Amino acid sequence: MTAEEVRAPNAHQRKRHGGRSANRRRRSTGVKQLPPKTFTNKFPHLEFLSADEIESIHENSLAVIRDIGMRFMHPEAIAILKKHGAEVVPDTDLVKMDPELVLEHVAKAPASFPLRSRNPRTNLIIGADEALFCSIGSAPNCSDLDDGRRPGNFADFKKLVRLTQAFNVLSVVGGYPVEPIDLSPNTRHLRAIQTIIEETDKPFMLYSLGRARILDGLETTRRGLDITDDDFEDAAYAFTVVNTSSPLRLDGPMIEGMIEMARRNQPVVITPFTLSGAMAPATIPGALVMQNAEALASIAFLQMIRPGARCIYGSFTSNVDMKSGSPAFGTPEYVKATLASGQLTRRYKIPMRTSNACAANAVDAQAAYEAMFSLWAVLLSGTHLCKHAGGWMEGGLVASYEKFVLDAELIQQFAQIMEPLSLDADGLALDAIREVGQGGHFFGTEHTIARYETAFYSPMISDWRNFGAWTEGGSPQNAEHCNRVWKEILADFEAPPLDPARREAMEAYTKKRAEEGGADSLPRGEYA
Amino acid sequence: MTAEEVRAPNAHQRKRHGGRSANRRRRSTGVKQLPPKTFTNKFPHLEFLSADEIESIHENSLAVIRDIGMRFMHPEAIAILKKHGAEVVPDTDLVKMDPELVLEHVAKAPASFPLRSRNPRTNLIIGADEALFCSIGSAPNCSDLDDGRRPGNFADFKKLVRLTQAFNVLSVVGGYPVEPIDLSPNTRHLRAIQTIIEETDKPFMLYSLGRARILDGLETTRRGLDITDDDFEDAAYAFTVVNTSSPLRLDGPMIEGMIEMARRNQPVVITPFTLSGAMAPATIPGALVMQNAEALASIAFLQMIRPGARCIYGSFTSNVDMKSGSPAFGTPEYVKATLASGQLTRRYKIPMRTSNACAANAVDAQAAYEAMFSLWAVLLSGTHLCKHAGGWMEGGLVASYEKFVLDAELIQQFAQIMEPLSLDADGLALDAIREVGQGGHFFGTEHTIARYETAFYSPMISDWRNFGAWTEGGSPQNAEHCNRVWKEILADFEAPPLDPARREAMEAYTKKRAEEGGADSLPRGEYA
DSSP states (O other), X not given: OOHHHHHHHHHHHHHHHOSTHHHHXXXXXXXXXXXXXXXXXXXXXXXXXXXXXXXXXXXXXXXXXXXIOEEEOSHHHHHHHHHTTOEEOTTSXXXXXXXXXXXXXXXXXXXXXXXXXXXXXXXXXXXXXXXXXEEOOOBSEEEETTXXXXXXXXXXXXXXXXXXXXXXXXXXXXXXXXXXXXXXXXXXXXXXXXXXXXXXXXXXXXXOSSHHHHHHHHHHHHHHHTOOHHHHHHOBSEEEEEEOOSSSEEOHHHHHHHHHHHHTTOOEEEEOOOEETTTBOSSHHHHHHHHHXXXXXXXXXXXXXXXXXXXXXXXXXXXXXXXXXXXXXXXXXXXXXXXXXXXXXXXXXXXXXXXXXXXXXXXXXXXXXXXXXXXXXXXXXXXXXXXXXXXXXXXXXXXXXXXXXXXHXXXXXXXHHHSOOOOSHHHHXXXXXXXXXXXXXXXXXXXXXXXXXXSSOOOSSOOOSOHHHHXXXXXXXXXXXXXXXXXXXXXXXXXXXXXXXXXXXXXXXXXXXXXXXXXXXXXXXXXX | OOHHHHHHHHHHHHHHHOSGGGGGGSOOOOOOOOOOOOOBXXXXXXXXXOHHHHHHHHHHHHHIIIIIOEEEOSHHHHHHHHHTTOEXXXXXXXXEOOHHHHHHHHTTSOSOEEEOOSSTTOOEEESTTBOEEEEOOOBSEEEETTTEEEEOOHHHHHHHHHHHHHOTTOOBBOSOSBOOTTSOTTTHHHHHHHHHHHHXXXXXXXXXXXXXXXXXXXXXXXXXXXXXXXXXXXXXSEEEEEEOOSSSEEOHHHHHHHHHHHHTTOOEEEEOOOEETTTBOSSHHHHHHHHHHHHHHHHHHHHHHSTTOOEEEEOOOEEEOTTTOOEEOSSHHHHHHHHHHHHHHHHHTOOEEEEOOOOOSSSSHHHHHHHHHHHHHHHHTTOSEEEEEETEEGGGTEEEHHHHHHXXXXXXHHHHXXXXXXXXXXXXXXXXXXXXXXXXXXXXXXXXXHTTTTSSOOOSSOOOSOHHHHHXXXXXXXXXXXXXXXXXXXXXXXXXXXXXXXXXXXHHHHHHHHHHTOSOOOOOOOOO
């Protein structure tokens, strides 16, 4: 689809049918995307802090683990930690570890590992120079321009999962895009994972909300993907995110998730929830000391569960708005914390997770610039897994359909920037320069005509009409183009085929578990 | 002004007076800016092409100058070029030069030079690690949310000049922010420069639209700043931009500007107008070969006028929208061309000019993401002078008041990113971490309270209220916050004091020149 074609239907619909609602009934002519391919990050790492400064954060975070300690709020964790030589303050779950003990175990984490899905062509790597982008996870609300903001529900859940499948630049389903609160809490996880497996063929996230839910998630994964525990050994198919309950606590449901995932060698993303000024000190270096202490202590614990357990170091450090206490994202402080975290994770040779974060309430200039500060930091920090890369708004409180399209556009443009230039004779174009000479025009040359369709990136949502044509077209804001695109994509959606036997196997399990009473009602962990 | 204070008046005004117009009558409480200071670019240069690839562009561009040649459309230029050994095709203005001749003269350009203004504290450098940001130049139209889009005029010219003075992150007046077409064409330049000198104390740009205008500009500068030709030798006070008339032409009015500016050692920015697919080949390497050929040939000519002449290599290469032929900016291609241009200018050790370019029609997400692609490329390329850094819209056809504020916000955030982190004991915050312990909160600690006001960057326009408060406040889009900020800034504006004798000296000159008939009616050059 050319830029003109993208625009024309919208203007047309507005004139003929008088508004947005008409768009819903129209079949799309197809949104032009970049082809699916691995996103290799060609940006050099931006070394924001000096080596000495990184060393100082490293050493101070080890001092925190040694002298102040962290609570591991589960008896199984305490037993494992004791067994491996950690000091447990008597009659408490407060654990202190010597730097040598921490580093000995952190060193066992692999620098990279394969990530697969039910699509046999999927052959991703977490680590190296690969950058993987996930859809938004865990939003309690969703919104679009037509129907506004509303609590999460299963219908929106499904549509947002389909958008994740449809966008080639997103390679991972990063959790429930929105919480389907109309599903029963005790079986919600079963229905949610089954839906993700049915509607997508991308790797996905399981929630560490206690032993029952993570075991149900793993079993549904095995049945839906028709894989065994041996397959889990070969590669990651699903991952979980463990947020610390900052400052310096790891709660029970998360610990159970870590234990079950590590035992099957499925990766655990350890993401300290260190918002500077709230759960972490009101300085970025202080928040990084806290983040690093919680990450290293948790990763060491994970490696005690299973040496060599696949894991990812999550950086989520940002600042709060000091006037209101609410989290701010895509800020200068977020950029600095993300760049420094890249340096820390490289020091430990552990893959890194960050987020495409923003705090905006609307898909306006603020949403775009906060996302762009985040995304440049994501890529310049050497991130391997970018969570919340499509659709995240209001600091994670909303999954926005329009923001989803905006983010996909931005990531596509980064992918295009990473595409190398061809400096062969055709690329250098000396013959064309000679042919046109002084004062001529390149528009009609053979050199230009030959690459008319492919020369430049063609955006999905940028409106490049001149002011007159744009005004005649109803002066659409960028968010309105995003609105049109997600409708076209959903109208065209077809789920990747799934063997009916696998669906039946998942359904049988769900039925059995529902009869047993579903998951225990364990408390929900922090988001992110 | 705190984030809350920024927001409160707006919501308040809306309720009491019911709309934007009320804002006009209100005196501002002051917009919080970062203090004026030099912007040192701490980002490492992003080497986008390999050294071999840069060498290939270099060599091919020299081949273009040697084999295809460039038209220098003024007899004085031809005489100067001939005298220095260039080959002029008989009975034409087509000039060819050997690589050795080109490089011998290009090598004479200085790597950096001082830039001053009528404010004796101004002590800028063009070159080294300094990044200077200019206001928009040369827009034929202007716009704001209240009155829409309109042709340039002197009242808007003056207001936009005042915004340039008011924003600390803008250190240079980058030309006429909008063309004041209600002023007589023959004396417009005199009134325009006098107004810039009266309303600002920042260095500024003179237009190379023929000998008369550039000489008038220099004389007005001398009178308004009370400086002599000797002062011009010591430092740059004003600069001019020379656009080639691509492909491979330099027109007469521009050449006269180059000659007069070089004779007074005031800097010339050489900016080839190489839009890939229109005036340059439809490949970025081809467009870069063209850009580099035109830049090197023009810089060599400038050094023949005066060895060691201060100059700046301008990179403006972007692509056109192939479907409409209109220029596109802030694209992946623009990012690549800008990064590669940084490598080329470093090869020649000549300061670099780029732009904060965008093609959007509205101050929406597109305007923000195009600006953010541009600005990251500006900073990662090692740009020294960023033109059109505040207010540029529609590929330069509009100076937008709201975009002006948006851009200032973005540049402030970059300045904040460049601020080093303090890793002393207070920054690392170990005592605060110990005090709060496990599961506590940092909000009430002494460590947090001590840095309550200063811990984090406080944006001018980001809306960080929660969804409920934002909705109650009228659900403002980011552009509406920009609208409020420029009004507050203009309401508070006070021009820096100017000795009345200097004003009289400028006015006397304008009067004399008007009586003589003003400037010749020379054709206006290309924009950019």
